[in-house]
Amino acid sequence: MEFITFKDLNKLRSIINAISTSVEVKGIIDLVGTTLPSLFDFSVFGVLWKEGPMLSLFQEESCPPAFTQEVVKNMLKVFSILGGEPIEVERVNLQVEKGKLRNKQKVMDPQASLKSHLTLPLVIEGEVIGCISINSDQANMYNVPRLQFFSVLGYQMAASLKHIQRFSTVKKEAIYDTLTNLFNRRHFEERLSAESQKAFESESNLSMIMVDIDHFKKVNDTFGHDGGDKVLREIASLLKNSVRQYDTVARYGGEEFVLLLPGAPLDPTSMVAERIRRLVENTPFDMGQTQIRITISLGISNFPIHRMKSKEELVKMADLALYEAKKGGRNRVCIFKG
Amino acid sequence: MKEGREEKFSSDVISDLYANLLKEIWESVSALIGEAILTLLFNLAIRKIGERYSFLNSLRVSEEGLALEEVKKGFRDLPPAEIHRGFQSLINELSHLFSALTEGVITKELLPKVLPKVREAERMVSKK
Numbered sequence: 001m002e003f004i005t006f007k008d009l010n011k012l013r014s015i016i017n018a019i020s021t022s023v024e025v026k027g028i029i030d031l032v033g034t035t036l037p038s039l040f041d042f043s044v045f046g047v048l049w050k051e052g053p054m055l056s057l058f059q060e061e062s063c064p065p066a067f068t069q070e071v072v073k074n075m076l077k078v079f080s081i082l083g084g085e086p087i088e089v090e091r092v093n094l095q096v097e098k099g100k101l102r103n104k105q106k107v108m109d110p111q112a113s114l115k116s117h118l119t120l121p122l123v124i125e126g127e128v129i130g131c132i133s134i135n136s137d138q139a140n141m142y143n144v145p146r147l148q149f150f151s152v153l154g155y156q157m158a159a160s161l162k163h164i165q166r167f168s169t170v171k172k173e174a175i176y177d178t179l180t181n182l183f184n185r186r187h188f189e190e191r192l193s194a195e196s197q198k199a200f201e202s203e204s205n206l207s208m209i210m211v212d213i214d215h216f217k218k219v220n221d222t223f224g225h226d227g228g229d230k231v232l233r234e235i236a237s238l239l240k241n242s243v244r245q246y247d248t249v250a251r252y253g254g255e256e257f258v259l260l261l262p263g264a265p266l267d268p269t270s271m272v273a274e275r276i277r278r279l280v281e282n283t284p285f286d287m288g289q290t291q292i293r294i295t296i297s298l299g300i301s302n303f304p305i306h307r308m309k310s311k312e313e314l315v316k317m318a319d320l321a322l323y324e325a326k327k328g329g330r331n332r333v334c335i336f337k338g
Numbered sequence: 339m340k341e342g343r344e345e346k347f348s349s350d351v352i353s354d355l356y357a358n359l360l361k362e363i364w365e366s367v368s369a370l371i372g373e374a375i376l377t378l379l380f381n382l383a384i385r386k387i388g389e390r391y392s393f394l395n396s397l398r399v400s401e402e403g404l405a406l407e408e409v410k411k412g413f414r415d416l417p418p419a420e421i422h423r424g425f426q427s428l429i430n431e432l433s434h435l436f437s438a439l440t441e442g443v444i445t446k447e448l449l450p451k452v453l454p455k456v457r458e459a460e461r462m463v464s465k466k
Contacts, residue, residue, distance in 0.1 A: 077438075081435065081438050082378065083382055116441055117440075117441065118439070118440050118443065119438075119439050119440070120375060121378060121439075123375055123378050124374075126374075126377070126378065140442070142440070142441075142443055143443060144370060144443060144447060146443075147370050147371065147440055148369075148370055148371075151370065152372075
C-alpha cells in the first residue's frame with residue numbers, strides 16, 4: 001500500500017487553494033491539468049463539462065490519438081451511466097492540450113491502450129454537472145489514497161465550477177433584459193458613458209436612435225401580456241439584426257428601445273432608422289389565429305451635428321425627436337431640430 | 339403458525355444482515371469518494387433495481403447516510419429469498435457503478451467485507 005506523504009498533502013492543499021480562487025472554467029481546468037502531474041502519474045487528465053458540452057483534455061505529449069479517443073469514449077460512457085443525458089462524441093467541443101508529463105525514455109507506446117482510470121462525477125446539490133477523469137496506459141496505476149486525493153480535488157472543482165456558473169448567470173442578468181435578451185437600461189447607460197466620452201474627446205460621430213412602438217397598449221389590451229411580450233421580443237430581434245455588431249441595442253423601458261451607433265454620421269443613421277421603420281411596418285406579426293401589423297416611431301440625435309455637451313443631452317435630443325415623430329402622426333423617423 | 343414465525347424470523351435476520359452490510363458499504367466507500375458522490379450512486383442503483391424490487395424504493399439515501407426503517411416496514415410480508423435477491427441485485431448494481439468509476443479500486447477494498455455477508459445470506463435462504 002502506497003502512503004501519502006506530507007509533501008503530497010501540501011501539494012493537494014495548494015492545488016485546492018488555487019482552484020478555489022479561480023474565476024474561469026478554463027483557468028480551473030488548465031490549473032489542475034498542469035499541477036496534477038506532481039501528485040499523479042497519468043497519460044490523460046480530462047474534465048467533461050455538460051454545458052456545451054465541453055471536454056478538456058490535458059495529455060502527455062506522446063499520447064497516441066487512439067488512446068485519446070478511448071479516454072473520450074470512456075468519459076462519455078461514465079457520464080451517461082451517472083444519469084447524465086447520453087452525449088454523442090460528435091457533439092462534444094473537444095479541447096486538447098499537450099504537455100510533457102514523462103521523460104524521453106518513457107514516451108507512450110503508439111499502440112497504448114487505456115489500462116486504468118479514475119472517473120468521478122462533479123456533483124453539486126445532487127446534480128451531476130460533469131465529470132473528471134485521470135487515465136493511464138499502465139495497469140493498476142491507482143489505489144485507495146490516490147482515489148481519496150482525486151475525490152477531494154473533484155469536490156473542490158465541482159464547487160468552484162458551480163460558483164463560476166452561478167456568477168456568470170448573475171452577470172448575464174445584470175446586463176441583459178430577460179424578456180428581449182437585449183441589453184438592459186443599466187448596461188446601456190454604461191455603454192453611453194463610455195462611447196460619449198470617446199466621441200466628445202475625439203470629436204468623432206456618435207448617433208442615437210430612440211424607438212417607440214406605436215399603439216402598443218392596444219396590442220396588450222387585445223392579445224394580453226403574452227401577445228405584447230411576443231411583439232416586444234420580435235421587434236427586439238429585428239432591431240438587433242438591423243445594425244452592426246458593435247452598435248448597442250437596448251430596451252430603454254416598456255415599449256421603448258434605444259440604439260447607440262458609435263462613429264455613425266447623421267445621414268447613414270437616418271437611413272438605418274428609415275430601413276428599420278419600413279422593416280417593422282412590412283413584417284406580419286403572428287398572433288395565433290391572426291396576423292397583425294405594427295408600426296414604430298423613431299427619433300435621432302447626433303454628435304457633433306447637434307452640438308450637445310453631455311450624454312444626457314444626446315438622450316434628451318433623441319427623445320424630443322421621437323416626440324416630434326409621434327406628434328407628426330407616428331410611423332415616421334424624425335431628426336432632432338434645435 | 340410455527341412456519342410463519344420462522345419465515346418472519348428469517349426475513350428479519352436477512353434484512354438486518356443486509357442493513358448492516360449496506361451501512362458498512364456506506365462507511366467504507368464514503369471515506370474514499372465522499373458522501374455526495376456516494377449518495378448519487380446509491381440513488382442511481384436504487385432507481386434501477388427498485389423497478390424490479392419495489393420495496394427498495396423506500397430506502398432513503400442522503401449525504402447524512404442511509405435510512406432503512408421504511409424499507410423494513412415494506413418487506414415484512416415478503417419471502418426471505420425475495421428480500422435477499424433484491425438486496426443482492428442492489429449490491430451488484432453498486433459494484434457495477436464503482437467499477438465503472440474506479441475500476442478495481444473500490445471493489446478491491448469492499449470485496450473482503452461484502453462477500454462473506456452475501457454468502458451468509460445465501461446460506462440462510464437456501465436452508466429454508
